[in-house]
Amino acid sequence: QKEVEQDPGPLSVPEGAIVSLNCTYSNSAFQYFMWYRQYSRKGPELLMYTYSSGNKEDGRFTAQVDKSSKYISLFIRDSQPSDSATYLCAMGRGTNAGKSTFGDGTTLTVKP
Amino acid sequence: KAGVTQTPRYLIKTRGQQVTLSCSPISGHRSVSWYQQTPGQGLQFLFEYFSETQRNKGNFPGRFSGRQFSNSRSEMNVSTLELGDSALYLCASSFGLTQGDEQFFGPGTRLTVL
Numbered sequence A: 001q002k003e004v005e006q007d008p009g010p011l012s013v014p015e016g017a018i019v020s021l022n023c024t025y026s027n028s029a030f031q032y033f034m035w036y037r038q039y040s041r042k043g044p045e046l047l048m049y050t051y052s053s054g055n056k057e058d059g060r061f062t063a064q065v066d067k068s069s070k071y072i073s074l075f076i077r078d079s080q081p082s083d084s085a086t087y088l089c090a091m092g093r094g095t096n097a098g099k100s101t102f103g104d105g106t107t108l109t110v111k112p
Numbered sequence B: 001k002a003g004v005t006q007t008p009r010y011l012i013k014t015r016g017q018q019v020t021l022s023c024s025p026i027s028g029h030r031s032v033s034w035y036q037q038t039p040g041q042g043l044q045f046l047f048e049y050f051s052e053t054q055r056n057k058g059n060f061p062g063r064f065s066g067r068q069f070s071n072s073r074s075e076m077n078v079s080t081l082e083l084g085d086s087a088l089y090l091c092a093s094s095f096g097l098t099q100g101d102e103q104f105f106g107p108g109t110r111l112t113v114l
Helices: none
Strands: A004-006 A011-014 A019-025 A032-038 A045-050 A054-058 A061-066 A071-076 A085-092 A100-102 A106-111 B005-007 B010-013 B019-024 B031-038 B042-050 B053-057 B064-068 B074-078 B087-094 B109-113
Touching (some): A019 A085, A019 A106, B005 B087, B010 B019, B019 B087, B031 B074, B042 B064
Parallel strands (some): A011 A106, B010 B109
Antiparallel strands (some): A032 A085, A085 A106, B005 B019, B031 B087, B042 B053, B087 B109
């Protein structure tokens, strides 16, 4: 069983929709949580970073972490065609800074 | 501030050859991590270097090796290439000093092994 499981997708939504992307994890040692966006033929771009349970908001993006359930989510409000990309969740442990464990990614398409 | 740079961007090699990839981190970052990304396995951690020392290592065979120089630039070497080594190789840099500081990725080197 993988340490990090991500909803596989692909996901296709109309422009303006609210998107929910989800990951679960099994290792309770994970302390910090990230979401990356990766466009085709590009490296992952860090979107959100958090290390505590609760919500963190940045513009149209909200990251939610529930450590008790070992569940994290990324919400995208008012989705735009430019949000079409693969979204990767990632997690790490403080004792292994520099080593992140990634989900397999969810490919999102936002249709105009 | 300049981002993480990787060279070359594309490489084509044949089985049995070796290859060296280069990564220049963001100025001030001392940690460089390498990842392999393939459609079937996703993003997998190879190793991390901090201040010229390997600090973390993933589950890859010894054919995969790396090093880091005093200016924090890092190289990754793959010897005796196999078809399965075809992948996007990504490096990520961070300050590496505090627990879980943010990693920033380069654009990657796409390696094709024929």
